[in-house]
Amino acid sequence: MSQQDQATERQDQPTPQQVRRWRRYLADERAEGAVYRHLAARREGAEREILLGLADAERRHEQHWLDLLGAAAAKPARAAVRSRVLGWLARTFGGVFVLALAQSAEQRSAYASEEDATTAMAADERVHGEVVRALASRGRSRMSGTFRAAVFGVNDGLVSNLALVLGIGATGTGAGTVLFTGLAGLLAGALSMGAGEYVSVRSQRELLESSRPDPAAGAALPDLDVDVNELALVYRARGMSATEAEGHAAAVLARVRAGHDAPEPAESAYEEIGTGWSAALSSFGFFAVGALLPILPYLFGLTGSSALLLAAGLVGLALLGTGAVVGVLSGGPPLRRALRQLGIGYGAAAVTYLLGLAFGTTVA
Template identity: 80%
Template sequence: MSASSGPESRPSPAQVRRWRQYLADERAEGAVYRQLASRRTGEEREILLGLADAESRHEQHWRTLLGDQVGKPRRGDLRTRVLGRLARTFGGVFVLALAQNAEARSAYAHDADATDAMAADERVHGEVVRALATRGRARMSGTFRAAVFGANDGLVSNLALVLGVGATGISAGAVLVTGIAGLLAGALSMGAGEYVSVRSQRELLEASTPDARADEIIPDLDVGANELALVYRARGMEAAEAQEHAAGVIARVTAGQGVPDREVQSFEEIGNGWAAAISSFCFFASGALVPILPYLFGMSGLPAILLAAGLVGVVLLGTGAVVGVLSGAPPLRRALRQLGIGIGAAAVTYVLGLAFGTTVV
């Protein structure tokens, strides 16, 4: 699309306001990428500086349209300003995930004053940032998964336990002891479960990884008759492709060029068993602590139950938003989903506790 107005025609006041905001946002986004680049070296630094240069091109587009109506420099929108502050303070995958989400919400595709190239640029920028963020997600995914699951399980399970037993009418002291027992039992169970889960997954994948020492026998194979092609067929190649690849490997070895380098598999996404176990234990315990805080401070009855539910609700909103940001999804939607699931499960347990308490009485 082409811009509907140019320097030769007077834009409307609404257009001027919108263009000035676009100009401020592009300037702020370019600053975010430069801040992120200042914390990196090598390839990632060059990529981020390239994104900053692209934002400068977009900035110039709006300067040209505004002409003498550029006005005083404006601040970017709140989202971009927060992103810039985070980039200066933290950097890392969290900010990249926020930037990915911001690029995906660009309004250029639906604005006649932005060009098709600018709208396409924003889509490409989103994919570039997604690829950069993926590297960080891969490094943290195993431990982060355990931390998030641990915290949410601690929040929801212990809230459900506290609400369930509290609804039966037992004393506040008994509720507190039950909550502490739930915290300890759940944290130990989660830690042990995560360790076994991660270790088992790594062992399964390691068992499926080609043996590096198998390459050592390639020079001793019979050049005319060998089963090397069967190895590649078993790994998924078609018969003709496997035969050709095997012949190429044998030819290299025969010519004294050595065995071709094989890609080394990494299990970064899975994480480390001990790290996952410790993370899961600590985060479950911290999550499970929240519902019993009112009882630790001497509260009892319905006020304690309502405060426990409120505290857990706030934390669930926070963890849901963090997961949404890191996954590049809308944080509010993820936060509300987390809240609904957690409070819904606890509410069911509370109703069952009420029914059980009534039956006992």
């Protein structure tokens, strides 16, 4: 072999850094494909087919890195921690939470700036992110009512009862008084949240119900005057143009006069709101759970500053947790959402604490 051929062969050999990077990409592609297969195993119909299609795409990316690695692929690397955790969540739980995490993972793909990845692979990852976003949005819609009640209930309980406990505790009142004040705040707030959520959901459902087409109106269709065709006015009122409304009305009447049943009225999409009782019970329970944390130190016999500090610490951790969950499910940065939640909660509690101090000093 000539010196020139030897030099060309050395240039074609990947560097150790490239090999390590390719192995990591290979491991991540295998892990992401497994995530989609685990999620597909928990679903049926179109969602299952879509997830299996994503898994096949990850297998194509996997083959790209196998081709580059050649014999070096025999020494596989471990996938990134986030990929392994995501795989465990997909195997264990599935659901919209895992889809939201998968969406974030696709959006963080490094292929756009990776010289050894093809432009098609980078484009694939972008499109995968949109596919997963669409799948996750279905789950978000299905859980929107319960999720809203959970987030609002827990956060209201955390913030309002922490503010109440800190405000009363700052006055120098005895621990027993603070405890019973916190328990009263828990019960009053939970009942108020439950009642308010029931009224809110029932009112919203009733408003939507009043906007649904009247099924009985279909029985009058055979008796309409074809030349006047006032049915077209119905479709124009629903947003169609005059031409579209005339055409649609003519088609409906032709169907009815041919002996077919009248078309079913369109359903209003109010199922996502949930029922009044389910929303009320959820809000009551979630508020009570959140409001319980600030009084836990007093339930276990702590008093004074130690009880106040522990209450604030427990609530702070809970606020960070709920903020992070909201961030993950909404596709946003979890840390930013967590810090925002913490800042709002602590800000409200700090105001009442300062007022409690001022009031206690004035009384003294």
